[in-house]
Amino acid sequence: MIETYFSANSLATANAFLVSLIIGVAFGWCLEQAGFGSSRRLAGIFYFRDMAVLKVMFSAVITAMLGLGFAFAFGVISPESLYVPETVLGAQILGGFIFGLGFMISGWCPGTAAVGVVSGKVDAIVFLVGAMLGSYVFNWFFPFIESWYVWGDRGVSYIYSELGYGFADFALLLTVVAVFAFWVSELIEEKFSFKMVAARNSGLWAFSVLILIAAVMVMAIGRSPISKYRVVETGIYASEVLQKVEAGKEHIEPEDVAREMLAGQKRIAVVDLRTRQEFDEWHIPGSVHANMSSLVQFLERYRSFDRIVLVSNGPVHPAQAWVVLQVYGFKNVMIMSEGLRGFFDRVLKPAALRMEALTPAEIEEIAHWRVMFLGSGMAVGSASPPGPGTE
Amino acid sequence: MSDISHEKGNPYLNPYLAGFLLGLTLLASFLILGTGLGASGGLARLTAWCGLCIYPEQVLESVYFGAWGDNPLNYYLVFMLAGIFLGGFVSALLNHRISVQTERGASYPAWKRLALALLGGVIAGFASRLARGCTSGMALTGTALLTTGGVAFLLATFAGGYVFAYFFRRQWHD
Numbered sequence: 001m002i003e004t005y006f007s008a009n010s011l012a013t014a015n016a017f018l019v020s021l022i023i024g025v026a027f028g029w030c031l032e033q034a035g036f037g038s039s040r041r042l043a044g045i046f047y048f049r050d051m052a053v054l055k056v057m058f059s060a061v062i063t064a065m066l067g068l069g070f071a072f073a074f075g076v077i078s079p080e081s082l083y084v085p086e087t088v089l090g091a092q093i094l095g096g097f098i099f100g101l102g103f104m105i106s107g108w109c110p111g112t113a114a115v116g117v118v119s120g121k122v123d124a125i126v127f128l129v130g131a132m133l134g135s136y137v138f139n140w141f142f143p144f145i146e147s148w149y150v151w152g153d154r155g156v157s158y159i160y161s162e163l164g165y166g167f168a169d170f171a172l173l174l175t176v177v178a179v180f181a182f183w184v185s186e187l188i189e190e191k192f193s194f195k196m197v198a199a200r201n202s203g204l205w206a207f208s209v210l211i212l213i214a215a216v217m218v219m220a221i222g223r224s225p226i227s228k229y230r231v232v233e234t235g236i237y238a239s240e241v242l243q244k245v246e247a248g249k250e251h252i253e254p255e256d257v258a259r260e261m262l263a264g265q266k267r268i269a270v271v272d273l274r275t276r277q278e279f280d281e282w283h284i285p286g287s288v289h290a291n292m293s294s295l296v297q298f299l300e301r302y303r304s305f306d307r308i309v310l311v312s313n314g315p316v317h318p319a320q321a322w323v324v325l326q327v328y329g330f331k332n333v334m335i336m337s338e339g340l341r342g343f344f345d346r347v348l349k350p351a352a353l354r355m356e357a358l359t360p361a362e363i364e365e366i367a368h369w370r371v372m373f374l375g376s377g378m379a380v381g382s383a384s385p386p387g388p389g390t391e
Numbered sequence: 392m393s394d395i396s397h398e399k400g401n402p403y404l405n406p407y408l409a410g411f412l413l414g415l416t417l418l419a420s421f422l423i424l425g426t427g428l429g430a431s432g433g434l435a436r437l438t439a440w441c442g443l444c445i446y447p448e449q450v451l452e453s454v455y456f457g458a459w460g461d462n463p464l465n466y467y468l469v470f471m472l473a474g475i476f477l478g479g480f481v482s483a484l485l486n487h488r489i490s491v492q493t494e495r496g497a498s499y500p501a502w503k504r505l506a507l508a509l510l511g512g513v514i515a516g517f518a519s520r521l522a523r524g525c526t527s528g529m530a531l532t533g534t535a536l537l538t539t540g541g542v543a544f545l546l547a548t549f550a551g552g553y554v555f556a557y558f559f560r561r562q563w564h565d
Contacts, residue, residue: 004425011424011467019423020467024474026416027428027527031475032482034409039494039508043563046556052406057531059410060417064535067418076422083426085524085533087540092529095522096544099515100551105559106511107494109526110519111430113512114472115479120491122501123508128434130512135435136442137513138520142455149521157539170537182407207407 007081028115037119039107046104051185058178062211069171069218080301090151106130155288156301162276166294168219175215179208241326250322252334254343257309258369261286266306271299273312273321274340284343285373287311295321296328308332314339348373400488417535424467427532431516431525433472438516439463455520468528496564504562 005016034056035041044050071077103109108116108127116124142149160170182204183197190196244250260268261284270287272279279289290298302308310318310333318335325333336343348370351363358366403409420428439456440463442449450456456463463469483489495504519525522544524533530548533541 002422004421004423005467006425011426012465016424016467017470020470021474021477023416023420023424023428024471025478025481026419026474027413027471028475028478028480029482030409030413030416030478032479032486032488033404034406034413035403037479037483037488040563046552047560047563052403055406056410056413057526059407060413060531061535063411063414064417064421065537067414068421068535071418071422081425082421082536084536085427085529085538085540087538087543088523089540089543092522092540092544093547095518095520096529096547097551099518099522099525099544100548100553101555102511102513102515102518103526103548104511104552104556106508106515108508108511109430109515110434111428111475111525111527114430114475115483118476118480118489119483120489122491122493123495123505126505126508127512127515130509130514131431131434131516131519132438132441132512134513134516134518135431135438135520138517139439139442139450139453139455142453145521146454154539159537159539159542162539167537174537203405203407207411 001075002077002081004077004081006083027111028118031112031115032119036112037115037121037124039116039121039123042109042112043104043107048188051189054185055182058181059207062175062178062215065171065174066211066214066218069168070214070221072167073218073221078300078303080304082301084156084301087154087157088150088152089154089157091149092152094148094151102134155286157288161291161294161298164291167297172215172219175211179212182208241323244326250319250333250335251337252307252309253337254346257336257343258347258373260307262369262372267304268307268309269299269302269305270309270311270336271295271302273310273317278313284311284340292317292321296325299325299330299333303330303332305332307334309334309336311336311343312339313341399490400483401486413531414535417531426467427528427535428471429468429524429528429532430472430475431519432468432528433466433470434516435520436463436466436469437472495562498564499562507559507562 005011005013005019010016031037035052036056041050041052045053068077072079099109106113106123106127108124110128110131113124113127113131117128158167160167163170165173186197186200186202186204187194190200257268257270260266261270270284271290272283272287273290273292273295276289276291283289299308308330310321312318315335315338318339322333322335338345347366349366350370351358351366404412417428420426436459439450439459442456443451443461443463447461451461459466493501493504495501515525519529522529523540524530524544526548529541530545534545535541
């Protein structure tokens with residue numbers, strides 16, 4: 001397993017800056033080679049004149065996705081070594097729509113405009129000045145639009161698990177979609193003349209076959225014993241697991257979960273095992289949803305956390321999952337006592353409605369919890385790994 | 392291929408090969424840095440730095456830029472952006488593709504084209520902060536990782552472009 005600058009927490013060192021510079025050089029070189037130093041070429045996609053944007057971006061996405069698929073399957077890198085940008089669905093759909101408008105109007109986006117500037121394009125310089133103004137305006141308005149910025153926060157969320165697929169199956173599906181999109185793009189550029197497309201020597205046949213074979217291989221490896229999710233050899237004895245059960249060490253009280261989440265000192269992931277529908281209706285702010293069937297893979301990224309807390313309506317599902325996770329060597333997993341029902345009764349229930357006698361400090365703490373978990377919900381940090389900021 | 396007619400210099404690289412190499416660059420970034428690519432983040436940091444030079448107190452007290460402290464340039468994406476300029480320059484120079492011009496349709500006035508580039512820039516700069524990334528950091532990186540937000544951003548970007556494209560077509564008319 002290789003350690004990344006991100007997982008070593010050394011992204012802000014001189015070495016990381018040098019690596020970033022070199023990767024940036026390769027990035028800028030690729031963009032220029034693709035012809036993205038030209039706004040006319042970039043804008044071509046919006047008028048179906050030049051589909052280079054789709055071809056280049058989709059090729060890059062598939063290449064990197066399948067490359068990561070191989071890297072995960074062979075244990076070259078673990079998913080937790082990667083910074084995964086969080087999903088804030090509302091902000092990203094709204095932001096994406098507005099961004100697309102700006103991209104289309106100008107014919108530039110920030111990375112390509114940098115390449116445009118060094119190619120001598122005056123419109124690229126003007127675009128970058130505009131983009132800096134736009135960033136400044138965002139900073140200015142941020143206090144007023146903060147609710148948009150956090151609109152639809154889902155933490156780390158993968159499209160395949162949202163749609164009920166596994167990674168490898170979805171990767172193959174997306175590869176098939178990409179090949180289809182490439183051929184349609186060629187047809188669009190040749191005004192739907194099959195003859196002209198056949199006459200083009202674009203290397204697309206070779207590329208199509210290459211990525212389809214790679215996608216099938218990623219899927220095959222994912223299902224073979226090479227994949228680490230199939231190997232159950234953790235050296236854990238049943239007696240150790242049962243001793244933990246006997247000692248009650250697998251439980252954590254709802255109040256302690258609330259305190260740890262708010263204190264923010266420990267890296268704690270609260271993982272909700274209910275159905276997606278129930279999760280969407282209400283969940284503990286900062287918790288993430290996981291499908292029971294893909295739980296082991298999903299939790300890999302939290303393996304290094306101080307604590308993973310499993311919650312459901314009651315304690316049965318988390319307890320069953322806990323046993324499986326012990327087999328896979330997760331030592332940081334706990335079950336929240338009494339589940340979400342307990343969380344409602346012991347954390348969220350107003351002090352005035354409680355039967356037991358409470359000290360003023362307890363009453364104050366309950367009021368604080370209610371504000372933090374039922375109020376705006378924004379004050380609670382997401383359970384996803386603390387990233388360097390998605391930019 | 393037909394799509395080089397407007398440019399001087401050497402023809403561009405085959406788009407699938409360029410995409411493949413871009414994908415390998417992204418993969419290298421994942422495996423070494425542990426993060427994806429990004430461009431707007433570095434640009435926003437540069438903006439914050441410019442702001443600090445003019446209005447230090449206001450910028451430091453602001454919620455968004457202020458969180459980056461008094462040296463916002465001390466960040467890996469700033470160096471990546473510098474690399475993009477450098478790599479793009481080397482490639483354009485070696486392939487004789489550097490020429491000072493305002494790209495537009497032959498019959499469209501340059502000042503109008505520049506006004507649209509500025510307007511688009513302001514919109515894209517704002518939107519990339521709202522969405523936490525641009526074409527590189529969100530559409531490319533987020534989609535390659537198959538995050539829900541990355542895919543949603545990518546689809547929304549093309550939706551936004553196609554919905555309004557008709558109204559801005561004249562800038563490319565020859």
